[in-house]
Structures are given as structure tokens and as C-alpha cells.
Amino acid sequence: MNTLLIKNVLLSGRKTNILVKGNRFENLDAPSDTVVDNVLDGEGTAILPSFFNTHTHAAMSLLRGYADDMPLDKWLTEYIWPFENKMTALDIRNGSELAVREMIASGTTFFSDMYFDIQETIDIVQKYGIRAAIGITFVESHSKSEQKDKLDMLENWVDPTGGRIMLTVAPHAVYTVSSELFVKCADVARQHNLKIHVHLSETEKEVTDCKAQHGLTPVRYLDNLGVLGPNVIAAHVVHIDEEEAEILAERGVTVAHCPCSNMKLSSGHLNYALLEKAGCRVTIGTDGACSSNNLDMREAMKFAALLAKDRSGNPQLMSAEDAFRIATRNGAEAFGIDAGAIEKGKLADAVLVDMNNIKMQPCHNLISNWVYSADSSAISHVLCDGKIIL
Amino acid sequence: MNTLLIKNVLLSGRKTNILVKGNRFENLDAPSDTVVDNVLDGEGTAILPSFFNTHTHAAMSLLRGYADDMPLDKWLTEYIWPFENKMTALDIRNGSELAVREMIASGTTFFSDMYFDIQETIDIVQKYGIRAAIGITFVESHSKSEQKDKLDMLENWVDPTGGRIMLTVAPHAVYTVSSELFVKCADVARQHNLKIHVHLSETEKEVTDCKAQHGLTPVRYLDNLGVLGPNVIAAHVVHIDEEEAEILAERGVTVAHCPCSNMKLSSGHLNYALLEKAGCRVTIGTDGACSSNNLDMREAMKFAALLAKDRSGNPQLMSAEDAFRIATRNGAEAFGIDAGAIEKGKLADAVLVDMNNIKMQPCHNLISNWVYSADSSAISHVLCDGKIIL
Numbered sequence: 179m180n181t182l183l184i185k186n187v188l189l190s191g192r193k194t195n196i197l198v199k200g201n202r203f204e205n206l207d208a209p210s211d212t213v214v215d216n217v218l219d220g221e222g223t224a225i226l227p228s229f230f231n232t233h234t235h236a237a238m239s240l241l242r243g244y245a246d247d248m249p250l251d252k253w254l255t256e257y258i259w260p261f262e263n264k265m266t267a268l269d270i271r272n273g274s275e276l277a278v279r280e281m282i283a284s285g286t287t288f289f290s291d292m293y294f295d296i297q298e299t300i301d302i303v304q305k306y307g308i309r310a311a312i313g314i315t316f317v318e319s320h321s322k323s324e325q326k327d328k329l330d331m332l333e334n335w336v337d338p339t340g341g342r343i344m345l346t347v348a349p350h351a352v353y354t355v356s357s358e359l360f361v362k363c364a365d366v367a368r369q370h371n372l373k374i375h376v377h378l379s380e381t382e383k384e385v386t387d388c389k390a391q392h393g394l395t396p397v398r399y400l401d402n403l404g405v406l407g408p409n410v411i412a413a414h415v416v417h418i419d420e421e422e423a424e425i426l427a428e429r430g431v432t433v434a435h436c437p438c439s440n441m442k443l444s445s446g447h448l449n450y451a452l453l454e455k456a457g458c459r460v461t462i463g464t465d466g467a468c469s470s471n472n473l474d475m476r477e478a479m480k481f482a483a484l485l486a487k488d489r490s491g492n493p494q495l496m497s498a499e500d501a502f503r504i505a506t507r508n509g510a511e512a513f514g515i516d517a518g519a520i521e522k523g524k525l526a527d528a529v530l531v532d533m534n535n536i537k538m539q540p541c542h543n544l545i546s547n548w549v550y551s552a553d554s555s556a557i558s559h560v561l562c563d564g565k566i567i568l
Numbered sequence: 569m570n571t572l573l574i575k576n577v578l579l580s581g582r583k584t585n586i587l588v589k590g591n592r593f594e595n596l597d598a599p600s601d602t603v604v605d606n607v608l609d610g611e612g613t614a615i616l617p618s619f620f621n622t623h624t625h626a627a628m629s630l631l632r633g634y635a636d637d638m639p640l641d642k643w644l645t646e647y648i649w650p651f652e653n654k655m656t657a658l659d660i661r662n663g664s665e666l667a668v669r670e671m672i673a674s675g676t677t678f679f680s681d682m683y684f685d686i687q688e689t690i691d692i693v694q695k696y697g698i699r700a701a702i703g704i705t706f707v708e709s710h711s712k713s714e715q716k717d718k719l720d721m722l723e724n725w726v727d728p729t730g731g732r733i734m735l736t737v738a739p740h741a742v743y744t745v746s747s748e749l750f751v752k753c754a755d756v757a758r759q760h761n762l763k764i765h766v767h768l769s770e771t772e773k774e775v776t777d778c779k780a781q782h783g784l785t786p787v788r789y790l791d792n793l794g795v796l797g798p799n800v801i802a803a804h805v806v807h808i809d810e811e812e813a814e815i816l817a818e819r820g821v822t823v824a825h826c827p828c829s830n831m832k833l834s835s836g837h838l839n840y841a842l843l844e845k846a847g848c849r850v851t852i853g854t855d856g857a858c859s860s861n862n863l864d865m866r867e868a869m870k871f872a873a874l875l876a877k878d879r880s881g882n883p884q885l886m887s888a889e890d891a892f893r894i895a896t897r898n899g900a901e902a903f904g905i906d907a908g909a910i911e912k913g914k915l916a917d918a919v920l921v922d923m924n925n926i927k928m929q930p931c932h933n934l935i936s937n938w939v940y941s942a943d944s945s946a947i948s949h950v951l952c953d954g955k956i957i958l
Contacts, residue, residue, distance in 0.1 A: 242941055243936035246940065247877075247884050441878040442873075442883065444883040447878055542632070546632075546633035550636065551632055
């Protein structure tokens with residue numbers, strides 16, 4: 179098994195040597211003369227878990243800056259959808275590559291995606307060495323044969339990387355997927371032990387329409403259909419009441435909070451206090467770069483923390499430590515990936531942060547500097563699955 | 569006069585050569601063989617106006633990450649003030665240097681500061697070649713002789729840089745300065761044609777206390793004292809009503825909006841729609857790094873735009889173009905500095921942005937990418953007063 183020694187790196191304020199064996203942390207206090215295949219000089223850097231981005235549309239990085247500052251309806255119908263209709267498989271490939279390169283450069287080693295022509299995105303993930311949960315998107319408007327092809331792909335798929343890529347079942351949203359299709363998606367996910375990735379309660383209109391059509395809010399409607407469970411990752415979850423927060427927590431649903439996208443589109447703002455009180459697992463997603471407009475989890479983490487404080491009027495809500503855990507470990511746990519912390523035995527996904535970067539100085543509190551002050555210029559190396567990918 | 573030719577740089581989407589003569593843009597379409605003292609290769613970059621940060625406490629960068637995620641009272645009384653009481657002139661110098669280096673690295677060429685031991689900060693500004701408006705802070709608790717020393721300094725001061733540094737009169741806030749001292753400050757400012765830099769309506773408590781003590785809100789109280797005028801830059805201005813927005817606009821007061829600081833301390837959120845409707849000039853400040861926790865105007869600009877949209881429910885409010893103008897030209901205008909735009913005759917303060925940076929691609933819209941996507945890793949050069957300072 180390949181071995182890597184990260185020398186003289188700061189871990190919890192102490193300088194140490196970290197041995198990575200294969201794709202896992204083997205020894206967090208290794209002798210400096212350990213014989214290894216590769217050595218990485220970590221002098222002047224601190225090691226931290228990398229980011230887990232739980233809601234993306236990677237290929238939409240091609241639409242970064244294409245349409246901003248307009249109402250959701252106009253944005254979608256006049257700009258985004260017409261653009262997407264013209265996208266080829268090669269566009270998806272190029273967009274995914276742009277996204278993956280940006281994610282690595284900003285310290286992210288995992289993303290949960292929802293888009294089409296997924297083989298292109300899978301190829302890019304394989305090539306660049308990061309992790310992904312690639313959603314197979316289901317919408318009502320697809321033909322029966324298209325839906326069958328997708329189900330076949332789920333059944334027969336083998337991860338070409340042997341562990342870095344999983345498929346997820348991605349019924350798009352309550353306004354694009356019928357009850358029958360939602361139930362079918364939930365069945366398939368149960369049968370193959372897969373995660374479900376869905377947009378949920380993103381806008382007021384979604385809630386109003388769902389109540390008009392089904393007599394229930396989106397959360398209650400999906401719960402009634404038996405869709406909600408610990409394998410569900412629900413993106414946005416902006417418009418919910420206290421009881422819905424409790425339903426989500428009881429079912430073990432994970433929320434993918436997308437602060438930049440929600441704020442920019444004026445969709446509303448996630449009520450973190452409510453979800454935290456209910457005991458719901460919150461993670462962070464950037465959403466696609468056409469709404470957010472980057473895939474920078476460090477920035478999204480600061481937005482999440484400051485938005486929580488601003489919305490609640492409570493400056494103690496979502497501390498730097500909380501925001502950091504939400505953006506790293508919580509995301510890994512939601513997808514059952516044994517990473518998100520620098521611990522012996524964990525998968526070696528990590529960021530080396532340059533402590534000499536001007537935004538990291540002085541260092542009264544490393545996590546505070548990382549969450550509230552840093553930017554990607556402070557990242558010196560990124561590790562995923564035991565390999566140096568930046 | 570020193571001359572500089574910036575070759576092959578993108579300006580408004582067109583590749584050109586820009587001639588800087590002395591400290592001003594002389595020709596935006598200069599021949600590529602113009603004979604000059606210095607040549608800067610701008611290939612692959614775009615030129616944009618640099619940032620004008622209208623509210624800082626530079627030396628407080630030493631307190632970055634020192635105390636976070638706590639109520640304002642505890643934060644001030646148990647952490648910030650005790651720390652500040654121990655700060656020496658050398659600390660102020662080091663903190664100012666850290667701040668100035670961070671500002672330059674993130675594309676800022678001007679800051680309006682309010683702190684003490686200002687000679688230390690002035691020395692650093694002089695050394696690093698940027699611009700600043702250095703506030704002479706007035707608080708009631710200073711002795712009469714201290715106040716007199718400060719007034720003397722204002723009267724006798726000569727800018728050692730011959731144009732990059734101005735002093736401002738900085739009565740701290742309505743809760744730390746008496747009516748008499750406010751009136752004296754306003755008189756001195758009028759007499760010497762100086763700007764006034766003041767904290768205003770930052771918290772609900774400030775408003776409640778001011779009404780209890782003076783029977784008026786802070787804006788109305790200062791207006792009654794005759795303090796408000798076009799020379800006033802008021803930081804925060806979070807808690808105001810419609811009539812107060814109109815008073816501020818009528819008097820020509822500039823607002824220094826500090827979105828990150830306000831959100832992190834849960835002080836409330838500036839009502840941009842109200843100020844815009846009233847016709848009030850809004851600019852952006854980072855506040856000190858102990859609340860914001862960096863001095864990154866690009867990040868503050870994105871926070872300002874997204875906060876405006878989130879607070880108003882209107883995604884069209886504060887477009888990327890608006891946010892960019894607010895963070896650049898508006899700040900320059902507020903301080904009477906003939907910069908903030910890449911135009912013939914303007915002072916040559918600018919940023920060269922690396923168009924190959926992953927966050928700047930693709931480029932459907934340069935300003936949108938700069939406001940919503942970029943970070944400091946995209947900055948290749950910074951110019952201030954005609955000189956390359958990064």
C-alpha cells in the first residue's frame with residue numbers, strides 16, 4: 179500500500195508528522211524518519227479536514243455570471259433553461275471540469291451533484307481524484323424509456339474508482355416529480371441502499387403550490403409518501419415550520435443549506451435555530467455557480483454563520499466551530515463517508531492551510547481564522563483519498 | 569514625471585495599452601511603443617478600479633479571531649477593551665502593518681480609519697504607498713489637554729506623502745461624545761475643510777439610549793446639533809426610519825455600510841432599499857478585523873449585495889454593478905478623491921485581475937465574476953497613485 183508522510187504539520191496546535199497509508203490516516207504522531215513512498219513538507223501549514231459540498235450542479239459553472247440580479251421566473255425561463263437546452267455532452271464535460279478544478283482549488287474533496295449527462299461528470303471526478311455522489315435526476319417530463327434507462331444504470335453501475343464515487347437517486351422536486359415517481363425513487367433507493375438527493379421547500383411558491391395541489395406542505399407531503407428517511411439529503415429547506423423541522427429530524431433527513439444561492443435569489447433564509455433545536459443534521463452546499471456564483475465552501479461557510487446570527491439576532495448561534503463541522507464532518511457523515519476529521523483510521527481527505535498567509539495572522543484561533551477570515555489563497559495543498567490532488 | 573505603460577490589458581472588454589503619467593491615467597489607448605520609464609505586462613488581466621474601504625480600525629487586525637460568537641457587551645467589556653488597554657504604540661504599528669498588507673493583497677488602495685496612536689498608522693500608510701483618511705478620535709473620557717493636543721495636530725498637520733493621506737475628525741459615537749464635543753468637532757471640521765467620521769445608529773441599544781437621554785434618535789439628534797453635512801461619513805446606520813434616510817440624503821451624508829460586522833455581531837441589517845430610495849450615498853467598509861474578521865472588500869461587496877437581496881426579498885436590488893460602484897467610486901467620491909474609475913485624468917488606483925483564475929471563468933460578465941465569484945487569488949497587481957504596490 180502506498181505511504182505518505184506529511185512532515186512538520188500543525189495538528190491541533192502541535193507540530194507533528196502524519197503517516198497516511200493507502201487512503202487512510204495511519205499515525206498522527208509518526209517518527210520523522212518513517213520510511214515512506216512520498217514525503218510532503220508541511221512546514222508552516224496546519225492540517226484541517228477538507229470540505230464536503232452537499233448540493234451542486236457542477237456543469238452549471240459554465241453559466242457563472244450568465245444571468246444575475248433578476249426574479250427567479252425570468253432567470254429560469256428566459257436565461258437558464260434556454261441555455262441548458264443547447265448544452266451538449268462536451269459542454270457538460272467542460273463545465274464539470276471547471277467546477278472540479280475550482281472545488282479542489284478551494285479545498286473541497288466531495289460534492290453531491292444533480293444534473294444530466296452524468297457520465298461526463300463521472301469521468302472528470304475519476305480523472306481529478308476527488309469524491310462525488312452523482313445524482314441520477316428524475317423528472318416527470320422524461321419519457322418512460324428514459325426513466326427505465328436511468329433505473330437500469332442504477333442497478334448495473336460499478337464505481338470505476340473503487341470507492342470515490344457513489345450514485346444517488348435524485349427526484350428533482352415536488353413540482354417536477356409525481357407522487358408515483360417519488361414512491362418509485364424511494365423504493366429503488368431502499369432496494370439498492372442509495373441516498374436520495376432532492377430540492378425541498380426552496381421557495382414560498384413551492385410551498386403554496388404544493389399545498390394547493392396536495393393539501394400538504396412539501397415536507398409533510400413527502401413524509402406522507404414515505405420518502406423521508408436517513409438516506410435523504412434535502413437541499414435548501416428554507417420555508418418550514420417548527421413541526422416540519424421535527425419531522426425532518428425524526429426521519430433523520432439531512433439538510434443541505436445553500437446560503438449564497440438562497441440570498442442571491444431572494445428565496446428566503448434557512449432557519450438554523452429551528453433546525454438545530456429540532457436536532458436536524460445541517461450541511462452546506464454551494465448550489466450551482468449560476469446562482470451562487472462560485473463553489474467556494476469557505477465563503478459559503480462564512481455566509482452560513484453570519485446569516486444564522488443575522489436572522490436570529492443571536493451572535494452565539496452557529497459558532498465558527500459549528501460552521502466548520504457543518505461544512506466538513508456533517509457532510510461526510512450524511513453520505514456515509516468515513517472522513518471529515520483528522521483522526522487515525524479516517525479516510526485521508528484534508529487541506530493544508532498556509533499559516534503565513536496574511537489572512538491567517540495572527541492566530542488566536544485557527545478555526546475562526548479559517549471560517550471568518552481566510553480565502554483560497556491560504557490553501558497550500560489538498561489531499562483526497564490519501565493522494566495529493568493540489 | 570514618472571511614466572508607466574500597462575500593456576495588453578483588458579479595459580471594458582477590449583485589449584489596450586494604458587499610459588500612466590505621474591499619478592494619473594494619461595491615455596487609455598496608448599501606442600504599444602510609447603517610450604516610458606516602466607512597462608507592466610498586463611496580458612491575461614483586466615483592469616478595474618481598486619476598493620475604497622470607508623470604515624476600518626486597522627490596528628485591530630491584531631485581534632482577529634481573538635473573540636467571536638458572543639454578545640456585544642461581553643465581547644467589548646471582557647475581551648476587546650481589556651486587550652486594547654494593553655496595546656502599545658508598537659502593537660498599533662504592527663497591527664496597522666498587518667492590516668495594510670492584507671488590504672493591498674485584496675485590492676484595496678484606500679481606507680478610512682478610526683483608532684489611536686495614529687502616527688504609527690500614518691507611518692505604515694506612507695511606507696506601503698496606499699491612501700488613507702486617518703481619523704483623530706474624540707471621546708468624552710479624554711482629558712481636556714488630550715483633546716487640545718488632538719485639535720493642535722489637526723491644525724498643524726502636513727501630509728508627509730503630499731496627497732495620499734488626509735486627517736478626519738472622528739467623534740466616536742453619540743454614546744461616547746457629549747453634545748458640546750460634537751459641536752466643537754463639527755466646527756473644527758468646517759474650519760479646516762475636513763471630513764467627519766462617526767459611528768451612527770449601529771445597534772438598537774444606541775437608538776433607545778439616545779432617545780432616553782436626548783429625546784431624539786441618533787440621526788435626528790446629530791442633525792439638531794448641526795453636525796450632519798456632506799462632509800460626514802457615518803458608519804453602520806442600521807437602525808433608521810424612512811424620515812431619517814431622507815434627512816441623511818438631504819444633508820449629503822455618506823453611509824459606510826459594514827455588512828459582515830453587523831451580521832456577525834447580530835447588530836441588525838442596513839436597509840439598502842430605504843437609503844437608495846432616499847438618494848443617500850452608500851459606500852462599503854469592513855470595520856475592524858476583530859468583528860469582520862478580515863479587511864477583504866471583495867467579500868464585503870458580495871455580502872452587501874446578497875444581504876440587500878435577502879433583506880428586501882428583491883433579487884434585483886443592489887446588482888453586481890451597483891455593489892461594485894458602491895465599493896469603489898462611491899467611496900472615492902465620499903472622500904473627495906479623484907479616483908474610483910479607469911478614466912483619463914483620474915488618479916491611477918487600480919487592480920489587475922487575472923482572467924485565467926478559475927473563479928473568473930467563463931467570463932460572461934466581468935463585474936459579476938468579480939463581485940460574486942472571485943477572491944484575492946485572482947488579483948495579479950495593485951496600483952495606487954500611479955505606482956505598482958503589489
